[in-house]
Amino acid sequence: MDTTQLLKGVLDLAVLAALRDEDGYGYDILRRLRAAGLEDVGDASVYGTLRRLFNGGFLNTYVVPSDEGPHRKYYGLNAAGRAELQRSGKIWHGFATTMDDLLRERGAA
Amino acid sequence: MNDEITVYVEGVRRSLAGLSEATREELLEDLPEHLAEVRAEGSGTLVDRLGTPEAYASELRSTAGLVGGFPEPPLDRFAQLREARDQALDLLARADRRTGPVIGYEKASDFLVLLRPGWWVLRGYLVAMALAYVLSDGTRLGLLPRIGNNELVALFLLAGCVIVSIVLGKRSAAFSRLPRLAVQSGTVVLVIFALSGFLTADDNARTPGYSDVNYGYSDPNPYSNVNDVYVYDGQGRLVPNARLYDQDGSPIQLGTNMCTDPSTGETIRSRNIGVPYCPQDAPFGGSSALPSASAPTEAPSPSTSAPADATSQPTRSAPASFSR
Numbered sequence: 213m214d215t216t217q218l219l220k221g222v223l224d225l226a227v228l229a230a231l232r233d234e235d236g237y238g239y240d241i242l243r244r245l246r247a248a249g250l251e252d253v254g255d256a257s258v259y260g261t262l263r264r265l266f267n268g269g270f271l272n273t274y275v276v277p278s279d280e281g282p283h284r285k286y287y288g289l290n291a292a293g294r295a296e297l298q299r300s301g302k303i304w305h306g307f308a309t310t311m312d313d314l315l316r317e318r319g320a321a
Numbered sequence: 322m323n324d325e326i327t328v329y330v331e332g333v334r335r336s337l338a339g340l341s342e343a344t345r346e347e348l349l350e351d352l353p354e355h356l357a358e359v360r361a362e363g364s365g366t367l368v369d370r371l372g373t374p375e376a377y378a379s380e381l382r383s384t385a386g387l388v389g390g391f392p393e394p395p396l397d398r399f400a401q402l403r404e405a406r407d408q409a410l411d412l413l414a415r416a417d418r419r420t421g422p423v424i425g426y427e428k429a430s431d432f433l434v435l436l437r438p439g440w441w442v443l444r445g446y447l448v449a450m451a452l453a454y455v456l457s458d459g460t461r462l463g464l465l466p467r468i469g470n471n472e473l474v475a476l477f478l479l480a481g482c483v484i485v486s487i488v489l490g491k492r493s494a495a496f497s498r499l500p501r502l503a504v505q506s507g508t509v510v511l512v513i514f515a516l517s518g519f520l521t522a523d524d525n526a527r528t529p530g531y532s533d534v535n536y537g538y539s540d541p542n543p544y545s546n547v548n549d550v551y552v553y554d555g556q557g558r559l560v561p562n563a564r565l566y567d568q569d570g571s572p573i574q575l576g577t578n579m580c581t582d583p584s585t586g587e588t589i590r591s592r593n594i595g596v597p598y599c600p601q602d603a604p605f606g607g608s609s610a611l612p613s614a615s616a617p618t619e620a621p622s623p624s625t626s627a628p629a630d631a632t633s634q635p636t637r638s639a640p641a642s643f644s645r
Contacts, residue, residue, distance in 0.1 A: 220383065220384065223384055237358055238355045238358055238359070239355075239358050239359045239362050254371075254372075254377075254380045255359060255370075255371050255377070256371070256376075256377045256378075256380035256381040256384065257380055257381075257383075257384040259351070259352065259355050259381065260348065260380070260381045260382075260384040261384055263347070263348060263350070263351065264384075267347070278361075280361075281357075281358075281361035282354065282357035282358060282361055283354070284358055285351065285354055285355070285358070
């Protein structure tokens with residue numbers, strides 16, 4: 213088992229969580245995730261997830277012009293996105309607790 | 322600088338070839354802008370920072386397929402076939418370039434393109450032949466597309482088909498996919514028809530049918546049905562034991578020395594050295610007239626004794642008759 217496999221299952225949730233407090237553009241969000249400890253996240257994963265979440269109606273987006281460098285496409289949570297974050301978050305907590313309990317009972321943790 | 326992004330995006334696009342076009346375009350829609358952001362954030366080439374376009378595409382594909390949204394792309398079942406086809410095409414192209422100079426062209430296909438109108442004419446002919454074949458219920462065709470054994474119809478049909486084929490050839494370049502496909506599959510059928518026709522014709526030419534050639538065939542030797550020869554002198558008398566020679570003194574072999582015994586019906590070998598071999602079968606019955614006048618043959622031999630005295634006669638009679 214490695215974290216990239218685990219990451220795949222929670223990438224949506226991770227990106228939604230990274231956008232909870234502040235809107236961000238693609239590379240910015242990647243940096244946030246890595247700073248939070250998800251060092252294995254790849255740029256393509258974040259980009260793909262953002263595209264998918266946006267297409268699923270969980271994100272709004274807007275372009276911010278920049279004086280130096282290219283324009284940046286910002287993403288932010290909309291109402292559906294926040295609801296999804298809450299729902300998925302609960303699922304994650306339940307799942308994580310179950311796994312923690314399982315590991316504790318077996319004395320592996 | 323923008324070239325780097327374009328090249329990278331193209332690389333990703335190629336690696337996503339297995340996806341449907343809509344899905345792929347959706348995935349790639351924002352990629353150039355995104356890559357521009359990435360590059361603005363740091364130093365180094367895109368490949369250094371993001372990995373190869375292939376790896377990027379693979380990661381993109383796997384994340385995109387996770388939750389609803391984009392279904393996992395079906396495995397490219399035809400990838401191997403496609404690869405084989407590409408390799409074959411590559412080989413062909415190389416052969417094309419190699420053989421071209423041999424026949425004095427840059428590429429062999431340059432020459433084939435020149436032959437195209439010739440193919441149109443041939444195609445018209447083949448279509449006419451195929452039509453005639455179908456319409457005449459598979460009776461044997463010659464070289465003209467006859468329908469009901471009519472040359473005029475054949476010529477009109479031939480001319481019409483050739484003209485249509487040429488017109489089609491000139492226009493087919495502008496055809497859309499479906500008509501083009503129709504023309505191509507028609508061509509395959511025609512080629513098969515032509516090959517089978519060619520092989521049949523070749524076969525017929527090599528091994529002529531029995532009836533074809535022997536019909537009306539005349540035996541070059543008019544004497545092949547001669548079994549025996551009877552020589553009569555000026556008085557109508559049968560000359561026994563005659564020898565026939567040609568102008569060079571070579572003996573002429575006519576007939577066979579087999580006789581049918583009139584009493585038993587058996588076939589027996591005649592002992593006569595000259596003709597007739599079977600004096601008893603003489604057509605004009607002159608043999609009995611011989612004895613009286615003929616000095617050389619005092620052989621009174623009528624019918625039955627002929628074989629017996631034939632053995633003694635040659636020595637006497639033959640030198641006499643050919644006083645050379």
